[in-house]
Amino acid sequence: MATENAPLTLHPDRLLPADPGVRPVARRLYAAVRDLPIVSPHGHVDPRVLLDDEPFADPASLLIQPDHYVTRLLHAGGVSLDALGVGAGPLPEDRARAAWRLLCENWQLLRGTPVRFWFETELAEIFGVTRRPSAATADALYDQVAAALAEPGHRPRALLERFGISFLATTDDPADDLAAHAALAADPAVTTRVAPTFRPDRYLEPAAPGWADAVKRLGAMADTDTGHYAGYLAALENRRRYFVAHGAVSADHGHADAVVAPLDPAEAARLYGRALAGQITAAEATAFRRHMMLEMARMSCEDGLVMTVHPGIHRNHHPPTLARYGPDTGHDIPVAVEYTRALQPLLERYGTHPDLHLVLFTVDPDVLGREIAPLAGFYPSVYAGAPWWFLDNPTAIRAFQGAVTEIAGLSRLSGFIDDTRAFCSIPARHDMSRRLDAGFLARLVAEHRLDEDEAHDSLAGLVAGQPRKVFKL
Template sequence: MSPLKLHPDRLFPADSTTRAIARHLYAQVAHLPIVSPHGHTDPRWFADNQAFTNAADLLLIPDHYLLRMLYSQGIPMEKLGVRRRGEAAETAPREAWRIFAAHYHLFRGTPSRLWLDWVFAEVFSLAQRLDANSADAYYDAIAEQLAQEAFRPRALFERFNIEVIATTESPLDSLDHHRTIAASGWSGRVITAYRPDPVVDPEFEGFRDNLVRFGELAGEDCFTYGGYLAAHRNRRAFFARMGATSTDHGHPTAATADLDDAQARALFARVIAPDVSAADAELFRAHMLTVMAGMSIEDGLVMQIHPGCFRNHNPWLFKHFGRDKGADIPVRTEYVHALRPLLAKYGRDPRLSLIVFTLDETTYSRELAPLAGHYPALKLGPAWWFHDSPEGMWRFRENVTETAGFYNTVGFNDDTRAFMSIPARHDVARRVDCAFLARLVAEHRLEDWEAAELAQDLAYNFAKAAYKL
């Protein structure tokens, strides 16, 4: 069996001079607290603080990065323990883990391999590589440790040195788990973020039913435009009282629009009808992004836009297994014309903090960096999702720094459901940033003390400031 070892110089430059600089920078930030300002961990974990069950349920089944790779190689979701809608799991967790282990070689060279090897070595102290032969030993060792108090969610939160973590909930969520956390007396800081997609996107499944529930929670008539906007203000205020400092918007495009009141009311009447056109749905999403920017100026919530993903590209998979099972695909995304209505109205307002992400790397130097390098309200989110990798992070830094600099970016966020991978992801980001800064020092483009300041900013300060944490 092959040993599992994490090389201390992983992700650092190959040449000895630059590598030494990267080591020095990394040593100064490696143990900084983790600020995780945007993600999708389950607040129930921290509210109930129950033991995680087994390796498959914890590490495999919730991780769409893993599921998509295995599915692409012809392994059915059912074999991996993923439940069809309304059905019990077909495969027992141990057997699903064996299948995963036998195919672990598929992840060579991927960020998933980096993250998981870190978890196996650093969290569970496993000393041999995962493969078909070690599958059961892994499963049993992980199960034994998960039964211990030290591996409950709150204990791991503290062990990982997480200062604050933001989950993401829709306006239809009661936030009961966040209430439980707040009332528990535990010192860990778990906050929410306002993700209004189910009641902003007319093409979201169950949109009209969602508006009914939205109105019930907010005490407003959400089938009138005025009541609908009042409901958003109501729920945003509630989320803020529960700790939220940000909103998040996952739209198919970055389109924004600035309609007058009469146009907006007429459009709203069309999108709440049983049949809505694709053009009206897109225009409504675009208008609501500008409306939400105005609300952020009112209530101070930082606004994030995560556009450019074709959701649920595989209709069969979506029908049988639901959202977030790895069938989302990046699409070409335009920002210059798309964001202009919002930025023309609010881009110079110091009260707005707008963080924009992309899955279209071709826009980094052509569109996003010049926009962020001009508008005071706009900052760039880090390399995201499909580009949350050493190569993706490096491309981001190379393409945006020359125009937007470092100070129009917001550090790193892990944007994950995979709780165990959070410290691993932050470690990768810190190593890559230190390697990038080391190159600038070696090329005499930065002083060593400037690089040290930037390393701390990128690892900790920027995210904390950008998200008002």
């Protein structure tokens, strides 16, 4: 039976293979990459946090409120999002402490999840916590973490350096002036390369509320008339070049499906006009977005931005939660998705283009080996994106390693991406990936499918070389 004052321990062999004939190899492989710099080419950390470098307010605002991986599990167990402070901004001390108590009192809800692995790693390695969260330890742990956050060594920039992050991509609106990125790039004290990512989804969905106003603002930022289709395309091209000039390496796309279906330019212009007039139907809006994904691929071939695609999410599945707490609060749910037929028009035109890198992500595990791996195993532009979101767990990652690698090979993988808003979870997530990759390669060595020197080379590639290659760093 679990005790209220149990120690919090991190076993040095956690997630490594249990087989005694494999584990020593995995230990050696993991030890060789454990401390390599982190390359994080897809995530959601706010660059202004790093620019301002203000102390984090409290444990709840840092470790609970922004992390929907944590809050959704607590919510499923009966804890209200309001009590956790979701969407509320910085909390007064009494509410922050109460939210922390709820996490500790419900610690068992994280059992068996990767969230438990990440959180334990954060608490132990960043804050020196040695006791397991529980009702009995909640207040003492809050005080310990809060005291650490008041120290200079736990401010955002100090942690950025401590985590060993060499490259950190954020996610940004195409109409953003990127002032925070410019200031960080100009600051010699910031040694991490912090790059924006071009995220045009809202500008490609003409049936979405506020689309016309967003497009007008996009045109203003690009100093281009978006009152017609040609101007709209020119504005997108202009803003992409602006992002490239500010260090961007990728454009990120997350729509309901992966379908690409070209339209005649005249038809695209007609639909664009209907959208500006507020007359476009849902079917027409979908057709326009599917056409624009081909335009996005064309632009990537021209400006070099890596094209990352992660469709198949039912966004904001629970409208009352959206209305009360806003988006990105834990209720985006995966749906089945198809890639082979969906992407054929794009790949027919650009799949062998030397300047296109197309990274395909999914939260539908069935398509990894069936579709994404074969696509990456033929088209030189296509890479298989690492398991992310709901697939960012040991079981799914191990399935990915076997299903995708044996079809496409290690050279067609993207390398790990952490996809997180929770800043302190970045090193924990990358550590989990390194342990699992070490275990996978160690099994290949034990089965005499790889020599150990090849496994070392492959693991270093997955950790650092591959993401740098795929994302053109």
